[in-house]
Amino acid sequence: MKEWMRSGTPWVWLTGGAVAVSLVMVLGLLLMIGVRGLGHFWPSAVVEFDYAQEGQQPVRVLGELSRSETLTAAAMREAGHAVPEDQEIVVRHLIKRGNRDVTGSDFVWYLGSYSSEWRYPSDAMVLERLTWGDFIGYLREYREDGEVIVSGSEARQAFEARLQETQRMVREIAHIERVEIGAVNREMERLRLVERGLNLRDELGAAEREQRQAELAAERAELDAEYAALQARRNDLRSELRRYSIVAEVMDGRMQEIQLGEIVKAWWPNDMGFFAKLGFYGQSFWDFISGFPREANTEGGILPAIFGTVMMVMIMSVVVTPFGVMAAIYLREYAKQGPLTRAIRISVNNLAGVPSIVFGVFGLGFFVYFIGGGIDQVFYQEALPSPTYGGPAIIWASLTLALLTLPVVIVSTEEGLSRIPASIRQGSLALGATKAETLWRVVVPLSAPAMMTGLILAVARAAGEVAPLMLVGVVKLAPSLPVDGTAPYLHLDRAFMHLGFHIFDVGFQSPNVEAGRPLVYATALVLVLIIIILNLTAIAIRNRLREKYKAESD
Known part of the structure; x- marks a missing residue:
């Protein structure tokens, strides 16, 4: 036994077992996130059943099964729920009824003991709306200008045909508001700042000031005319959208009229085949990846968060790599090795253990208030007191994370420099190269x-950080992306959305927890995939460099 222990075999098996357990845990975590996140986009079947508690009239329930739980009857009674006396185990189902604007709550628990046999009506309809969440019911009428055009089973075909046209108009309205009117508003704001800057310049003469103000007034008149035209076009589209509506029946028998302009998409899950569901699944996931958030981030997509995360990591990488490499080269190759250098190395190593929120506080005070506020005082006086660079911005978030990950780059680079054999340096010097050339x-x-x-380690850590970003740049909802078609095209002074903060916001700050739960898993999966892609890209570059210089050294 002692010989076996001394041979090192137990430690090999222990190490292999630890690695295996770690892999199983990581894969299990990814599998759980993937199943719970990606399962949200599959069109769930709509169930219908009658629910009758003791002494009450039965009511019809219509909705999607969210999840089921098995509890003891005693625990349910202690919580104040009515449970049959002859049962010890109770099964309850969380049903997503939708129709939050009608019923007040779209997720409700129902006991299986009081439920009738479940039915799956083929004409049950689900609507994703711009507001108030999903609607679940039965289509009864299709209307135009308030008049019934088609009713009954034939209303579905007319509704689907008209919905495609209304969706095109909704997209056009969104483009007018987000892009065209947004561009006009930015130009108006620019003119306002220029005019305010003229008032701050005392050296201008009266004639020159009046001429410049007249030019600004002419530009403003052109922008006002352009804005009025865009607004008229938007109002015409909205008026056209208000012409079309449907009447749908809620589970309690009430009829509700819904404007087609409020509908994002419609589907009949119980009437869909496997391939139809598969196509719907792919389209829903793509809408999640490429769309903008709605309804306090519990609906819509996460494109701004994906864009902000990737762009922040790229800016951080561009900043931290040269600074980290230069610092490591100085410490290893040029600095005199003594107590001061050792103290600097100890400080760098200790810096890696500082909590990230401390870096966020430093970034807020130094980057945002000191540097950003100074830039505003010098270059953007006309915009004060509204901050330009003196507020949360993607540039300050990137610089803060660059400081956070700087020790990792320094230590890794120093380790790489120390592994270069001294014979290579001596050979280069013997051939006449200077120290700098070597x-x-x-x-x-x-x-x-x-x-x-x-850099790989820095990217892996920076992409998942949230705490410092909450102080220096990230916001719940960004009105515009940091990159657009307006000069200078890259707007480093804008706040941005981040996948990590999006997960925190939807999971812990959402007013509708049950609706946001699957989106938390889906967003977490996207964040993990982005980190994996960024790391694999860096690993591929590293391997290519390793093979290249290995071949050259041979």
């Missing part, structure tokens, strides 16, 4: 894989 043409290229390793 460093930049021999040592640094050979240590490039280690630098990429540091």
Whole structure:
């Protein structure tokens, strides 16, 4: 036994077992996130049953099964729920009824003991709406200008045909409001700031000031005319949308009229085949990836959060890599090795253990208030007191995370530099190269894989950080992306959305927890996939560099 322990075999098996357990845990976590997140986009069947508690009239329930639980009857009674006396185990079902604007709550628990046999009506309809969440019911009439055009089973065909046209008009309205009117508003704001800047410049003469103000007034008149035309076009589309509506029956028998302009999409899940559901699943997931959020982030897509996360990581990588590499080169190759250098290395290592929220506080005070506020005082006085760079912005978030991940890059680069054999340096110097030439043409290229390793670790940590971003740049809902078609095209002064903060907001700040629960898993899965893609890209570059310089050294 002692010989076996001394041989090291137990430690090999222990290490292998730990690795296996870690892999199982990671894969299990990813599987759980994937199943719970991606399952949200599959069109669930709509169930219908009669629910009658003791001494009450039965009511019809219509909705999608969210999840089921098995509890003890005693626990249910302690919680104040009515449970049959002869039961010890109770099964209850969480039904998504939708229709929050009609019933007040779209998720309700129902006991299986009081439920009749479940039915799956083929004409049960689900609508995704711009507001008030999903609607679940039965289509009864299709109307135009308030008059019934088609009713009964034939209303579905007319409704689906008209819905495609109304969706096109809704997209056009969104484009007018978000892009065209947004561009006009930005130009108006620019003119306002220019005019205010003229009033702040005392050196201008009266004639020059009046001429410039007249030019600004002419530009403003053109913008006003353009805005009026866009507004008229938008109002015409809205008026056209108000012409079309449907009448649907809610589960309690009430009729509700719904404007087609409020409907994002409609489907009949109980009447769909497997391939129809598969196509719907793919389209729903794509809408989630490419859409903008709605309803306090519990509906719609996450495109702004994906864009903000990737862009922030890219800016952070561009900043942290040269600074980390230069600091490591100085500490390893140029700095005199002594107590001061050792103290700096200890400080760098300790910096890696500082809580991330501390970096957020530092970024808020130094980057946002000091640097950003100073920039506003010098270059954007006409915009004050509204901040330009003196508020939350993607540039300050990127710089804060660059500081957060700087120790990782420094340590990895130093390790790479220390692994370069001294014979390579001596050979280069013997051939007549200077120390700088040896460093930049021999040592640094050979240590490039280690630098990429540091960058990989930095990206992995920065992409998932949330706490510091809440102070220096991230917001719940960003009105516009940091990149658009307006000069200078890259707007580093804008706040942005982040997948990590989006998960926190939907999971813990949402007014409708049950509706946001699957979106938390789906967003977490997207964040993990983005981190994996970024890391795999960096790993591929590192491997390519490693093979390249290995071949050259051979």
